[in-house]
Amino acid sequence: MTAYDYDLFVIGGGSGGVRSGRVAASLGKRVGIAEEYRYGGTCVIRGCVPKKLFVYASQFPEHFEDSEGFGWSVGERSFDWKKLIAAKDKEITRLEGLYRKGLEDAKADIFDSRAELVDAHTVKLTKTGETFTAERIVIAVGGTPNEHRALPGHELTISSNEAFDLEELPKSILIAGGGYIAVEFANIFHGLGVETTLIYRGREILSR
Incomplete structure (x- = not known):
């Protein structure tokens, strides 16, 4: 009988946390991972991915102007901010689902909660008050502005x-x-x- 609930517990569901948890779980380790917001981290949820979508949207006015010099006739143009936000939300939701699926397929236990360190081998889920022990704990929480x-x-x-x-x-x-x-x-x-x-x-x- 093992001394710990998990071989590895990961605090933070961003790129680093998900990667470490998924790889360990795929190698047969007992893995738990907790994230208080959304899986995917800064890059997927509020960084690189949505930023690129916004950049693409912002470049179209210039492309429309340039196209006229190449024989195109561009008609009436309008921009809908809400449609851009909806498209952005749809894409990051899709990507978050892939992050979760990777963890699920590797048989990691996923917790939608903030996790806090109790001691060197114990974490506590603030959402439920549950505590878990782990031989190793990875802290991959990123930063906030x-x-x-x-x-x-x-x-x-x-x-x-x-x-x-x-x-x-x-x-x-x-x-x-x-x-x-x-x-x-x-x-x-x-x-x-x-x-x-x-x-x-x-x-x-x-x-x-």
Whole structure:
């Protein structure tokens, strides 16, 4: 009889966590994995994948203009923000399903809950209060944006996470930062016709 409930328990259902859990389970290890939000992590749910869809959408106005120089006649054009959001949601839901299926096929136990460390070999699911022991525990929780709560007016701002789920396309937007995420979103919103301003305290954008 083994001393632990699992050989491996993974906290975090992003790319790293799912990969480690799936591989271990496919090798016959007893694996549990917990995620408090959605499986797929930053890249799939609120990063690379939805960002690429938004980038593609934002480039079409320029492509329409260029096409006229190649003999195309482009008719009336309109853009529906809600349709883009719906298409984005459909695609990330599809991909999340694939992440889950990979874990299920490998026979890993999937928990939809936040998991917290109790000690070196014990985790607790905050949703149910259940505890599990594991010989090894992998922490793959990623990170979250800093809300800068000490900054006056911070409650009026959003992060890139919320930008993917705005109910309406704004008429204007101010983006603070000069890294690649800020620049990408500036190009996305500008391409979609939003009056876009980018502010950065450094000497040049994309300096790192």
